[in-house]
Amino acid sequence: MYNIMRDHAPLPVTGPTQPMRLIQGNGIDVGRTIRFTFDDKSYTAHPGDTLASALLANGVRLVGRSFKYHRPRGILSAGPEEPNALVELRTGAWREPNTRATVAELFDGLTASSQNRWPTLAFDAMGINGVLSPVFTAGFYYKTFMWPAAFWEKIYEPIIRRAAGLGRAAEEADPDFYEKSNGFCDVLIVGSGPAGLAAAMAAATSGARVILCEQDSLPGGRLRAENILIDHRPGWTWAEATVSRLRAMPNVRIMTRSCVFARYDGGTYGVFERVSDHLAVPQPDQPRQRLWRIVARQCVVATGAIERPIVFPNNDRPGIMLAGAVRMYVNRFGVAPGRQAIVYTNNDDGLRTAADLYAAGVRIMAIVDSRQSSTHAQAVAQRTGARLFPGARIADTSGYRGVTAALIRGGNGKDCRIACDLIAVSGGWNPDIALTTHHGRRPSYSDEIAAFIPTPDEEDLHVAGVAAGTMTTSGALTEGARAGHQAAACCGFGEASSPPLAAPIVDQDESYGIVPQWHAMDAESGRRAGRAFIDFQNDVTAKDTKLAAQEGFRSVEHLKRYTTLGMATDQGKTANVNGLAFLAEVNGQSIPQTGTTLTRPPTQPVTLGTLAGPHRGLHFKPHRLPPTHQWASEQGAVFTANGLWQRAHWYPRAGETTWQDTVNREVNTVRNAVGFCDVTTLGKIDIQGPDAATFLERVYVNAWQKLPVGRARYGLMLREDGFAFDDGTTARLGENNYVMTTTTANAGPVMQHLEFCHQCLWPDMDVQVISVTDEWAQIAVAGPRSRDVLRQIVDPQYDLSNEGFGYMAAANITVCGGQSARLFRLSFSGELAYELAVPAHYGDALARLLMRVGAPYGIAPYGTEALGVMRIEKGHPAGPELNGQTTAHDLGMGRMLSTKKDFIGRTMAARAALTGPARPTLVGLRPLVAGTTLAAGAHLLPKGSPATAAFDQGWISSSAWSPTIGSWIALGFLSNGPARHGEIIAVHNPLADTITEAEIVSPVFVDPEGKRLHA
Amino acid sequence: MPDPLLPQPAVQPPSITVNGLTLALAPTRETVSIGPFAKCLPDLDAALASTFGVTLPADFSTASGQDGLQLTKAAHHQWFAHAPAGAGLMARLAPLCAGLAALTNQTDSRVTLCLRGTGADAVAAKLVPVDLAPHHFGPGHTALTLAGHIPVILSRPDGTSGLDFTVFRSFARSLHHDIHVAMKGGIPHSERV
Amino acid sequence: MRLNCPHCGERSLEEFTYRGDATVRRPALDAPAESWVDYVYLRENPAGRHEEYWYHGAGCRAWLVVERDTTTHMVHGVRPAGAASENARSES
Incomplete structure (x- = not known):
C-alpha cells in the first residue's frame, strides 16, 4: 500500500513566478533561479530543470502543433520518448529544430520556440488541416497524389511541405565542434536505474572493467520519479550513493548524458554523449557532442520501460500526460502539471500517480480504472478523496488549448462529465527493448504484463529489471546484480556459481495487476476515431489504422508503411504497441499472431554533426603532402586534389590573367627549355626476392625476365577479367631488386593486388613487397635542357650522355657531393626527361636547388595541368583512358600481351569480344577549326548521322588546348579507330547541345618518331 | 658542385603544448625494413642475434639490441630495424642479411609524433580504435592501426608515459593536426587520468 | 563488426577491406574457358557459413580467410590466406 503519503497542501506553493512549482524536487536546485524564454516570453526556472519541467512549472501547457493536423499539443512524457513537445532551441547558427523539450536541459539564457505553427502557437492558420482531416487519412499520400505525375513537383509537394513539417534547420554552418572517441570494457551497462546500478x-x-552509461544528467532512472525506500532511504539517494561508490573504483567509468543508441556486430556499441548541450556555449575547443564507439565483451541492458497511453477520442490535448511522467515532474522536478487531475489507468502503477499528486497538493477529481474491481483503486480513491469509476473509460475530452474536462463513461454505461486540467494516463509499461532487437532478434509477448519482453539468446547480452519485464524494484535489484555478476563471470571475473552481492532492502514490492485496455473506443466513441490518436508525432489515428486494415494492409509491416505509424523521429516509442494491439483487434488475432516490428539504430536521434565528428570541411579526409609542398606554397602554386594527395595544379606568375595562360607557359617551358614537377605521388613499390622477376611476369602483361639491371620498362596490368587495371614503369636496380611505379590513384589498390597475388594466388613465390612511395622525393626534370640542369647536380663520376644513360636507363647515383639518389630516364611529356629521386627529407631542398641551378636554362616548375596537357599531346593514356572499361586492345597495346607466360587477365583478355576491331579503340582528334573546344565525354558519330545512341561510335576521354599544336586536341575511343585516321567525324556534346566536326588522327600529336625522347 | 642538400622536417613547429600535453616530432632515426625470404627466418634471427643480441619479435612489440638497434614488427611478415641517425644501419645490415631478407631503406618514409603528458591515452583514444589499457597495450607494445583515417604504427615507449605515432611522411601534417584537435578537445569527464 | 586478425588480434571493421568468396581457385592457364568464366564471374551466395577474403590493409597487410555466417554476421574463424605464414614461428 502507498505508505509514503505526504501532507496534502493546496497549490500554489512558491509564488506567482512559477505557479506550478512545489517546494522541492530531488533533481533541482531551488536555491538558484535561472531565466529562459519560450516564444519570446521570459520565464524563470531552477538548475536541474528540463525545458519541459520549466514550462510546466510556469503553467505553460501548449508547446507545439502536430505534424499533419496542426493540433495543439503539450507535453506527454518526461523522457526521450516524447512525441509532442518538439521545439527549436537557441538562435542563429546554433538554432536546432525538433528538440525534445523533455530532455533539453535548461541553462540560464536558453532561448526556445515552438515550431510548426503560423503565425502563432495559440492561433495557427494551418489548424484548418484538422478540419480537413478526413482528407488526410491513412495512405493519403499514395491515394491523393497518384496522378498526374507532373503535379507532384509543382503543386502537391510545395503545399505539403508548407502544411506539414516540423522545425527549421539553422541556415548557417554549424559553429560547434564535435569529436569521436573509442572505449573498451569488459561489461557495458546501459542505464543507471536500480537494475543497472546493481549490475554495475x-x-x-568482481574486478571486471565496467562502463556505465546513463542517458540522463542524473543517475537513478525511475528512482527519481518514485517514492520508494531502498535500504531505508529514498531510492534516489541510494542511487547517488551507489554511483559515488562506483566512481571510487578504479575499474569503473561512469558516463552520464550518454545514450547507447546502437548495438552493432561484435560487441560494438554506439554512444552519443551530450558534452556541453547543457551549457549556453561550449568552452573554447570543447566539443558540443561526442560519438563513442564502445567495444564491450558483455552488455547488461537495464534501460527500463516506456509507458504507453490509452487511445481515446481527443486524447492529444495539452494536459493529457503519461501517469509515470506526472510522477517524474512531481517528485524529481517539484512541478505539479495541473491543479485538478483525473487519473486514467488499467493497472496499479497508474494509481501511484494519484497518490503522489495528492501528496503534492493536487486535487484528484476522479480515478478512472478500466478494471472492474480493484482494491488498490478503492484504497487510493479513499485516501485521495477521488471519485472512483471502476470498469470505466474516457469517452472524450474537451478544451481547445488544453484539456478542461473529460467525458467518463462508467462501467454501467452512464456518462459523466468532470472538469480537470490534467489527465494522467497509464496504459501499462513497454520494456525498452530497442537495443536487444538490433541484431534482428524478435521479442516475445508476455500476457502477464501485456507487453513485449526481450528474448536474448546471444551470449554477450543480458537484460535486467523492467527492461526484462520485471516490474518491482526489489526484482530489478536482484536481477541486475545477477546479470552484472554473470556478465563479469563470462569475462573471467569472479565465480559464475558464487552468489551475487546481497541485494539492498526495498520497503515495498510494487503491485502491477495490469488488465489491458488498449483503447476506449466503443460504438459511440468510434465516430470520433479520427481524433483518437495512436501515434501523436505522425498524427496517426484509430481510424487510420482501422482503414488500413480494411484496405488489406493487415501485416504490421504494411500498416506501418501505409499509415506512417511509428515512422516519426520518436520511432513510435509510445505508439507502436498500441497500434499493433489495434491492428490485432481489427484482424481478430492475438497480439503475438500479429507480430511486431524491429527497431534499427539509433534508438534516439543522433545529430549529423556528431556522426561527422571532426572530419568536416578541409579536414573531411586527410591530406597527403608531397615533400615539395611547402616550397610550392611559397611559389604561390594553386593546388588540386589527386586522391588524398594535394598537388600543385599550376604556378601562376604576375601578368598571367587566366590559368590557361599559366599552363600554356609551363608547357612551352618544358617543350623549349626545361621544367620540373614533383611526381612523388606516383606509387613506388620495392620488390625483392629470388622470384621477383617471375612475380612481375605474372602481374604485368609483358615480359620481364630479360630486362637488364639498370633499365626500366613500361608495364601494363590487367584485372583478371581482362580489362586494364594500371600502368607504370618498373626499373631493375639489382639482380633480384625492382622498383615498380603505379599511377597516383592506384598506388593503394596495386599494393593490395600484389599482396593478394602473393599471399592468395602464389604463396610459394619467394618475393617481398613494400611501399617506398613516401621514402623518395621524386622530381621529373623535363625538356631539352634537362640534361644540362642535371649535370649541375649529379656527382661528376656519373655519365649522363645519351650513350652513357640512354632512354629508360635507371641507376642508383649520388648528387650534391655524395647524397644518395636514384635517377631514371623516363618521360611522360615526350621530351628528353629524367626522374630524380632523393630521400624525402631532401625533396624541399632539391626543388630549391633546381630553381637555382636551372635558372640559366630558363627552368620553371610545372603543375599537374601542364603534365596532363603534355601527356595528351604525346598520346599517353592516364586515368580517363584506364577507366576500368578499356582493354589492352582498346588502348592500342594489344600486341604487348605475352603469349609465352601466365599473367593476370590473360585468358579473359583473349575473349573475341574484347579484341574485335569494332571495339572503340584509342585515337587522336583534332577539330577542323583549331579554336573549337573538344569536351571530354562528348560522343563520336559518323558525320551527318543523327545524334542518337544507335549511331554512337565512341567517346572523347581527354581533351586540352595544346599550345604546342596551336589547337584543341583530344584522345578518344572510336570503333575501328586505327583504320580511320584522316576521316572527319561528328563530335556531339549533349550537355552543350553542340555538334562539331573533328579529324581522326594518331593519338601521338607531338614528336611521333620519338626523336626528342631519345635526344 | 652545389652545396649539400639540407633536410627539411615533415612538420613544423617541432613541438606544441596544449592542456599540459605535448606533441613533438621525434628526431629522425635510421630505419630499414627487413622482409625475410622463404625459410630464412631462423638464419636471419641467428645472424641478428650474433651481431646485435636480439631477434625479430614474433608479436607486435619492440625488441632492443646492442648499438641502439630496435626491431619492431611492421607487417605480418616484415619488420623495421631502427637505429639512431648516423649509425649506418643499412651498411651494417646488408652483409648480415644478404640472401636472407629483403632490406629496404625506410628512413625517410615515416616520421614519428610523440604524444606525452597526463591524459595522453584519453586523447589518443579519440583517434585510435585499439584498447590502450595498460594490461592490453603496455610499454614496448606496438599496433598497426588507424588514427582516424590515417594508418599508423602506434607504440608505447618504455620509461615514459605517452604514445608514439609513426606515420607515412606525407600524412604527418594531417595527423599532427588531428592529434592537436584531439588535445584541444580535452579529456572526457568519464576518463580516469 | 570486429575481426580477430591472427597477427594483430581483434580489430574493428574499418581496418579491413572485403574482397569476397575465398573458396574459388584460379584455374590453370590451359583450363577450359568455362572454368575461367566461373572463376571470374560466378559466385555462390550461401545463406549461412561462408568463407571470404578480407585484407587487413590498415594493419598487418595480411590477406585473411574469414568464415562468417551471412545470416547472423557471426564470425566463426579467421586464418591467414594461402601459406604465406610458412615462415611463422612454431610458437603461437
Missing part, C-alpha cells in the same frame, strides 16, 4: 556494482566488485 556486481560486475565491478
